[in-house]
Amino acid sequence: MKLHISKVAAAALLLPVALMCAPAQAQQFNSDSWLSKPHGTVTVIPTFGEQYNMLMTTFSLFPNWEFTLAGYFYNNDNDPSTNDGYSNSLYAKYMFYENKAKTGGMAVKFGTGMFPGFLAADARVNDAFRTFWVNTPLTVPLFNDKVSVDITPGASMTLNYGENKDTAWDFTYCTRLAWYAFNPRTAIVGEVFGATGEAGSKPEYRAGLRWEPNQYAVFAITYGAEFSGAKGAGWEFGVMLFTPPFLCFGSCK
Numbered sequence: 055m056k057l058h059i060s061k062v063a064a065a066a067l068l069l070p071v072a073l074m075c076a077p078a079q080a081q082q083f084n085s086d087s088w089l090s091k092p093h094g095t096v097t098v099i100p101t102f103g104e105q106y107n108m109l110m111t112t113f114s115l116f117p118n119w120e121f122t123l124a125g126y127f128y129n130n131d132n133d134p135s136t137n138d139g140y141s142n143s144l145y146a147k148y149m150f151y152e153n154k155a156k157t158g159g160m161a162v163k164f165g166t167g168m169f170p171g172f173l174a175a176d177a178r179v180n181d182a183f184r185t186f187w188v189n190t191p192l193t194v195p196l197f198n199d200k201v202s203v204d205i206t207p208g209a210s211m212t213l214n215y216g217e218n219k220d221t222a223w224d225f226t227y228c229t230r231l232a233w234y235a236f237n238p239r240t241a242i243v244g245e246v247f248g249a250t251g252e253a254g255s256k257p258e259y260r261a262g263l264r265w266e267p268n269q270y271a272v273f274a275i276t277y278g279a280e281f282s283g284a285k286g287a288g289w290e291f292g293v294m295l296f297t298p299p300f301l302c303f304g305s306c307k
Contacts, residue, residue: 082101082103082108082260082274082276082278082287082290082292083230083243083245083260083274083276084206084228084245084247084260085191085204085206085228085229085230085245085247086147086161086163086189086191086204086206087161087191087193087202087204088149088151088152088158088159088160088161088191088192088193088204089149089152089159089161089193090114090118090119090120090147090148090149090161091112091114091120091296092114092299093114093115093116093117093118093299093302093306094114094115094298094299094300094301094302094306095112095114095296095297095298095299095301096111096112096113096114096296096297096300096301097110097111097112097114097120097294097295097296097297098110098111098294098295099111099112099292099293099294099295100292100293101290101291101292102290102291102292103129103287103288103289103290103291104129104287104288104289104290105128105129105285105286105287105288106126106127106128106129106287107126107127107129108124108125108126108127108292109124109125109127110122110123110124110125111123111124113301114299114301115301115302115303116302116303118148118149118150119146119147119148119149120146120147121145121146121147122143122144122145122146122147122165123142123143123144124142124143124144124167125140125141125142126140126141126142126143127140128140128141141167141168142167142183143165143166143167143168144165144166144167144183145163145164145165145166145167145187146163146164146165147161147162147163147191148161148162148163149161150162153195155195157193157195157199157202158193158194158195158202159192159193160190160191160192160193161190161191162188162189162190163188163189163190163191163208164186164187164188164189165186165187166183166184166185166186166187167183167185168185168187168210184212184213184214184215185210185211185212185213185253186210186211186213187208187209187210187211187226188208188209188210189206189207189208189209189226190206190207190208191204191205191206192204192205192206193205199234199238200233200234200235201231201232201233201234202231202232202234202241203229203230203231203232204228204229204230204231204232204245205229206226206227206228206229206230207225207226207227208225208226208227209223209224209225209226210223210224210226210249210251210253211223211224212224212252212253215252215253216252216253220252222251222252222253223251223252224249224250224251224252224253224254225249225250225251226247226248226249227246227247227248227249227250228245228246228247228248229245229246229247230243230244230245231243231244231245232264239265239266239267240263240264240265240266241263241264241266242261242262242263243261243262243263243264243274243276244259244260244261244262245259245260245261246258246259246281247259247260256280256281256282256284257280257281258278258279258280258281258286258287259278259279259281259286260276260277260278260286260287260290261276261277261278262274262275262276262277262290263275263276269296270295270296270297270298271293271294271295271296272293272294273292273293274290274291274292274293275289275290275291276289276290276291277289277290278290
């Protein structure tokens with residue numbers, strides 16, 4: 055099985071085009087669903103927010119598998135002209151169960167570099183490739199698919215943490231509920247998330263609207279904050295863009 059050079063070249067050309075077509079993303083949520091995109095799909099996910107911007111690209115190179123590269127660019131002082139640092143993450147996802155209706159299931163994710171919502175603010179810039187993690191997204195459809203619940207428990211290990219350079223262990227949690235109150239393409243979405251342990255973060259919430267106009271794009275606008283009242287992610291706006299299946303190891307079915 056080999057990856058054709060023409061497909062790699064096409065992907066390299068497609069990503070900048072996709073970014074020009076869409077100014078932001080919808081994957082600002084910490085929670086994830088069970089779903090792995092169809093074999094050969096490339097997903098481009100930029101996000102713009104008050105506290106950080108994100109660029110994430112996912113490649114579905116094998117059936118039921120996704121491989122993701124992500125960069126987070128911080129804006130702690132609300133001045134886009136200053137450099138407040140960045141971090142990265144690299145991870146894989148494997149969907150091992152899906153129900154017959156394809157409305158729910160379960161997956162496992164593992165990688166290095168945490169999503170900013172799971173890290174204390176003073177540890178985010180230094181996190182890349184020091185923190186290793188695993189979680190298990192579970193999606194349960196309810197009320198004839200009017201409601202979808204995502205539950206994503208996990209654990210993380212951070213090396214050389216703090217002044218004593220210890221190994222810090224944490225339990226990560228996030229739960230998301232999407233209610234399709236208006237129609238099957240528009241949902242009210244809310245989530246809670248955080249991490250408890252040596253390098254944990256304070257519990258936060260995020261809520262907003264998600265619009266799914268077609269199979270190639272998803273848009274969302276959200277607001278997030280800590281439950282204590284302190285500011286969290288703030289306002290965020292984004293879009294996920296999905297290509298038709300074309301980038302595969304072997305042939306795309």
